[in-house]
Amino acid sequence: MTLAQIIAQILNPGLALLPISMDSTKARVMLLAIGLQESEFTHRAQVLNGGGKGPARGFWQFERGGGVKGIMGHHATTGHAHRICAERDVAWDPAVVWAKLETDDLLACCFARLLLFSDPHALPAVDDVIDIDAPEDSASWRYYVNNWRPGKPHPEKWKANHEAARRALGV
Secondary structure, rough: OHHHHHHHHHHHHHHHOOOOOHHHHHHHHHHHHHHHHOOOOOOEEEEEEOEEEEEEEEOOOHHHHHHHHHHOOOOOOOOHHHHHHHHHOOOOOOOHHHHHOOOOHHHHHHHHHHHHOOOOOOOOOOOOOOOOOOOHHHHHHHHHHHHHHOOOOOOHHHHHHHHHHHHHOOO
């Protein structure tokens, strides 16, 4: 899928399921950049070296005991997540939600936005760019790493993914 298709078919309708206050250019840039970083919007299940599925599901690559459990149990997100699950006809059970993330892109989008929402820090500036020699100086990179906790973070890909997200959104 192209980023234009992701925006039209997943991002726009997914964010429309959440309170309007959760939809911002900053959030959209981060969601697109993270989706590119995690799955390139190609893989709805984590691909292991040598083939097979890993433990992460959805374009934003949520694990059942990590992001799914966190969103379902966090005081700032549990109510929103419960409502979204009811609207998407998904049982309020971490195993069921986790499995559904592989086939329900709108649910995955909502959970990704809710994970960003659970962070008490403000979303990074839209034009925050990573310096590959000092990735820790980039607020957007730190925000991604602190929230997603990637096993293999690949900072060398972040700048291009973040720039692609901004280009796709026209910012």
